[in-house]
Amino acid sequence: MNFVQSDNVPKAIGPYSQAVQVGDMIFTSGQIALKPNGEFLNEDVEAQTEQVLTNLKNLLEAGGSSIQKVVKTTMFLVNMEDFAKVNTIYAKYFGEHKPARSTIGIKVLPRNALIEIEAIAKL
Secondary structure, three states: OEEEOOOOOOOOOOOOOOEEEEOOEEEEOOEOOEOOOOOEOOOOHHHHHHHHHHHHHHHHHHOOOOHHHEEEEEEEEOOHHHHHHHHHHHHHHHOOOOOEEEEEEOOOOHHHOOEEEEEEEEO
């Protein structure tokens, strides 16, 4: 097991790793709209989704993977009415690659974020 770290992604804000690589798989921790310097992007769901997916992209690349090798994502949304907006941005990042995905409506996220996404990918 290897712990993945990247300066292009915000540091973990608790007792966990940014990502963990086991065998030929990488498991990311959930990403919210934190910039690499730790500043929270307190904007609309579209801007937050862009930041979250950029964080995931950078983290996966630091671990030797990529967005195109993601096999599963889990999204947590505070407002399920934002689903269509998030899907538009999500599709921009994943293109024709369509990993399995679950979307969960949730009452509150850290820092009052509007979205959080975690991923599992192949190396």
